[in-house]
Amino acid sequence: NAGVTQTPKFQVLKTGQSMTLQCAQDMNHEYMSWYRQDPGMGLRLIHYSVGAGITDQGEVPNGYNVSRSTTEDFPLRLLSAAPSQTSVYFCASSYVRGKNGYTFGSGTRLTVV
Amino acid sequence: AQSVTQLDSQVPVFEEAPVELRCNYSSSVSVYLFWYVQYPNQGLQLLLKYLSGSTLVKGINGFEAEFNKSQTSFHLRKPSVHISDTAEYFCAVSAKGGSEKLVFGKGTKLTVNP
Numbered sequence: 001n002a003g004v005t006q007t008p009k010f011q012v013l014k015t016g017q018s019m020t021l022q023c024a025q026d027m028n029h030e031y032m033s034w035y036r037q038d039p040g041m042g043l044r045l046i047h048y049s050v051g052a053g054i055t056d057q058g059e060v061p062n063g064y065n066v067s068r069s070t071t072e073d074f075p076l077r078l079l080s081a082a083p084s085q086t087s088v089y090f091c092a093s094s095y096v097r098g099k100n101g102y103t104f105g106s107g108t109r110l111t112v113v
Numbered sequence: 114a115q116s117v118t119q120l121d122s123q124v125p126v127f128e129e130a131p132v133e134l135r136c137n138y139s140s141s142v143s144v145y146l147f148w149y150v151q152y153p154n155q156g157l158q159l160l161l162k163y164l165s166g167s168t169l170v171k172g173i174n175g176f177e178a179e180f181n182k183s184q185t186s187f188h189l190r191k192p193s194v195h196i197s198d199t200a201e202y203f204c205a206v207s208a209k210g211g212s213e214k215l216v217f218g219k220g221t222k223l224t225v226n227p
Binding site: 004031033035040041042043044045048050058090092094096099100101102104105106107 | 119122145147149155156157158159162164203205213214215216217218219220
């Protein structure tokens, strides 16, 4: 089915470990982004990309890294996990300058112990 | 820059009652406005959007929203809610002609009781 696919769905990390959250879309969307969702905080933008080879920081980029080598994929890397990064992470995509809103993945629930 | 304020963090209602979820935004430029719904343990799904034109926008599942430019509001309404409408609702804004970035409110948790 067309859409945004996130893996894994659940992950437990130890403090200091690194990992990559995967995001892939098959809708040929130019724009992709990563949000984190925390209780009472809504969704906060971590990083975004307007096309392959172009990335930029959002509201809360510290501790995260991204790259965009293809239109389809936009992985999010946690360099050295901290308990403050315990959250639910959502990947979203849309057409650049599009007016149709975002398509969201189903999320990755990350716990850092 | 844009910002969104959702005035109620939680709204409890009884089944078949009407509901209004309030959203106010701030922006120095014209905006697109969106409402998303998140059911438990799921991602976000687009309910409706305002791009231009008629200020009353109809979405899925019987929801509608009205754009009020003078009050910078985009309140979501449903005349009769069902148990299945229990979810968290997010209002979001993006700048017309600008970045694609969506700025979200903090969400309103709607609980429909029997």
